Every structure is written in C-alpha cells, then in structure tokens.
Amino acid sequence: MSRHLSRPSRPLGQSVHEPVLLQESLEVLAPQRGGFFIDATVGGGGHSVALLAASEDLQLLAVDRDADALDRARERLAPFGERVRFAHAPFSSIESLLPDGWAGKVNGILADFGVSSDQLEDRDRGFSFLHDGPLDMRMDATKQKTSAAVLLASASEDEISTWLHEFGEERFSRKIAHEIVHARRFGPLLRTSQLADLVARVSPRGRQGIHPATRTFQALRIVVNRELDEIDALLHAAPALLGDGGVFAAISFHSLEDRMVKNAFRNEVRSETFEDIARKGIVAGAGEQRRNPRSRSARLRAIQKEGGAC
Ligand SMILES: C[S@@+](CC[C@H](N)C(=O)[O-])C[C@H]1O[C@@H](n2cnc3c(N)ncnc32)[C@H](O)[C@@H]1O
Known part of the structure; x- marks a missing residue:
C-alpha cells in the first residue's frame, strides 16, 4: 500500500513526541x-x-x-x-x-x-508492532526504494537471521528467520501485524515485559534505513x-x-x-x-x- 494514497491518521502539525534528556x-x-x-x-x-x-x-x-x-x-x-x-x-x-x-x-x-x-504512532509508516499497517519502515519513502516487506521477500534465511542477531541482538534469530522464510511460501509478509504475530508464535513469552517483536522490528528498521x-x-x-x-x-x-x-x-x-x-x-x-x-x-x-x- 502506498502511504501517499492513505490519509495521515492525524494532522501533521501536532507532534506527540516528548524530547528526551x-x-x-x-x-x-x-x-x-x-x-x-x-x-x-x-x-x-x-x-x-x-x-x-x-x-x-x-x-x-x-x-x-x-x-x-x-x-x-x-x-x-x-x-x-x-x-x-x-x-x-x-x-x-x-x-x-x-x-x-x-x-x-x-x-x-x-x-x-x-x-x-x-513515526511510531503513524500506523501507515509501519514502524510499530503495536499498530497494524504496511510493513514499510522507510524514514524517507521519497528516496529509499526498499521497504521492510521488500527486504523480507527477497533475503535468504541466513541473511535475515544475521540481521536479527546483529542489529536486534535477538536470541531467537534463527527460529524467527526460519519461520519468516517458511511463511512467505504461502504469501508475502506485507503487514506489521503478520510479522508481529509470527515472531510471537516463535518466541511466545515477552522477556522482562518487552514485546517479543521489539528486537525484530528494531533490526529491520536499522537495515531498511542503513x-x-x-x-x-x-x-x-x-x-x-x-x-x-x-x-x-x-x-x-x-x-x-x-x-x-x-x-x-x-x-x-x-x-x-x-x-x-x-x-x-x-x-x-x-x-x-x-x-x-x-x-x-x-x-x-x-x-x-x-x-x-x-
Ligand atoms: C528521536 S527523533 C528526534 C526527536 C527530536 N529530538 C525532538 O525533540 O522532537 C529522531 C528523528 O531523527 C530522524 N532521523 C533518523 N535517522 C536520520 C538520518 N540518518 N538523517 C536524518 N534524520 C534522521 C528521524 O526521522 C526522526 O524524526
């Protein structure tokens, strides 16, 4: 889904971001x-x-x-x-x-x-596992060609596992990568909710109150945006x-x-x-x-x- 075709969920002028430190x-x-x-x-x-x-x-x-x-x-x-x-x-x-x-x-x-x-709150951007949206994650869709969905459609199991391990420090990187490659045989992963549910199935219990998909989403965001x-x-x-x-x-x-x-x-x-x-x-x-x-x-x-x- 192109985010340019969908309406932003709220007027752009109002930032909900609270600056840290x-x-x-x-x-x-x-x-x-x-x-x-x-x-x-x-x-x-x-x-x-x-x-x-x-x-x-x-x-x-x-x-x-x-x-x-x-x-x-x-x-x-x-x-x-x-x-x-x-x-x-x-x-x-x-x-x-x-x-x-x-x-x-x-x-x-x-x-x-x-x-x-x-960015996290705008479901059309696909950064958050808490909201269903297109699996996009590009910070600049005007210049970046490759969304998270495109990456996951073409990467090998080893590549995905390495990303999750290196950029998400994800303990279950191999299992999640295996499940992604298995799942895409039945259809592309296009939505954040598809990926979040898949990760939760493989590593069902959130550790220390952290959502199980936190590290996977962090890793993909890092790769998509280099x-x-x-x-x-x-x-x-x-x-x-x-x-x-x-x-x-x-x-x-x-x-x-x-x-x-x-x-x-x-x-x-x-x-x-x-x-x-x-x-x-x-x-x-x-x-x-x-x-x-x-x-x-x-x-x-x-x-x-x-x-x-x-
Ligand atoms: C944590 S927010 C900054 C919040 C800001 N300090 C405030 O008080 O509202 C990070 C911002 O950096 C931008 N950003 C991330 N990587 C960037 C990059 N490589 N070049 C330029 N902007 C980037 C993101 O698009 C995002 O808007």
Whole structure:
C-alpha cells in the first residue's frame, strides 16, 4: 500500500513526541552562548524549540530525512523566522548541508537517534508492532526504494537471521528467520501485524515485559534505513564542523548506537582536541523515566572542542 494514497491518521502539525534528556542536552550544548547550531534529527522539534528559545543570537540548521517530520518542525519553529533553516536530507550528508560561512564555526550539534513517537504512532509508516499497517519502515519513502516487506521477500534465511542477531541482538534469530522464510511460501509478509504475530508464535513469552517483536522490528528498521552507516558517517563528519568550544552531543537508544558513539568520542578525546564533557554518559532521572518510558534506554554523550570561552 502506498502511504501517499492513505490519509495521515492525524494532522501533521501536532507532534506527540516528548524530547528526551532535554535539560541535560541544554546543559552540555550551552545554547545561551548563541551562534550556529545544528539539530541533525529535528523530529518533532522539541530540542530545537529549546535551543532557539535560549538565545536570540542563535541560528539553527534543522535536519531530518523524514519529510513529514520536517513539515511538522517547519510549522512548530515558524515563530523563530529566519533564524531557522531546514534540510530534508540524511545526516550522513551533513557537510554538504552547511549554510555559507558555518564550516569550522559551528557551536553545537545535537543528534537524537532512532525514531520519534510521531513515526511510531503513524500506523501507515509501519514502524510499530503495536499498530497494524504496511510493513514499510522507510524514514524517507521519497528516496529509499526498499521497504521492510521488500527486504523480507527477497533475503535468504541466513541473511535475515544475521540481521536479527546483529542489529536486534535477538536470541531467537534463527527460529524467527526460519519461520519468516517458511511463511512467505504461502504469501508475502506485507503487514506489521503478520510479522508481529509470527515472531510471537516463535518466541511466545515477552522477556522482562518487552514485546517479543521489539528486537525484530528494531533490526529491520536499522537495515531498511542503513542506520548504523548513517551514524558512522555523522560521527566522522561532525567534529570537523565545530569551531573552538563547539559541542557535539549524541543521544543513543540501544547498545549498538551507544558503542559507536562511545568509541568515536573516545578517539576524538585521544586526539587531544576534544574533551569528554559527559563522562560515562548521562541517563534520564527517575522522574523523566516515569513520565516518558522512551527515556529509559536513552544515553547522552558529549564532547567539546578545546578553545573558546564557554
Ligand atoms: C528521536 S527523533 C528526534 C526527536 C527530536 N529530538 C525532538 O525533540 O522532537 C529522531 C528523528 O531523527 C530522524 N532521523 C533518523 N535517522 C536520520 C538520518 N540518518 N538523517 C536524518 N534524520 C534522521 C528521524 O526521522 C526522526 O524524526
């Protein structure tokens, strides 16, 4: 089913996404300094609003590869007028998105990885095992050709098993892959509910209150969107864009992302040009974890380029 033929389930302007680690992000990014900031994952615009509100001298480049997210952000950030520029692009291309005069002078970059609640709640996007919808999972259906359904229709059992094991850290990867290949002999897997039911049959009991399909959906989303390649490219490109005293902050949601951020930041710190300003990473406090369950797996890491008066 093409999502362009179906109506969105609610008006795009209203984001239901609650930003995680908001105060903690502001503390490390120090937007009250003003200057050039990049929100590499603007999503519902929660972090961006707070950055822009912190200083009238702050200009923001708001990036997202999801056109719906960017439309919502455009509406929400409209009150900040020409202080905000928007880029519909993957953050792997961050270097080429920089406005004139920003290179080597950026004061802060924020990347808040993964999917937003807006994407999860929109059943037509196919990100969630909780809602029936097309098995899509593309963050940018205007440029990405291969949906999760297309991937599952053509991949070998070994490939599927490897994805689930490596990107979902799924214990039952072999059993689930076997069942997927068996099931598709009788017809294609086109709906999220088909896949969620299939996974639940193979690994019936949710572990620690986690839905049995959680890891399978995470793995497929990572493959469909080449998420780890995207993060790798951003982690390599972003530090060079910063000016003296500039901060690069990243929020990750699972161990694969966090390991990449931790290693990349450690290398930058070893080069002695950067300082780690969030040792061991910052996690959400008990209050935020109660209020916003998404924050329970979030970890914020941040490095700051030497120099500058911050
Ligand atoms: C967790 S949400 C960000 C939420 C945002 N910080 C807020 O406060 O509303 C992640 C966003 O990043 C976007 N995204 C994920 N991978 C991306 C990539 N490689 N390039 C650009 N945007 C990406 C998603 O489309 C999603 O809108």
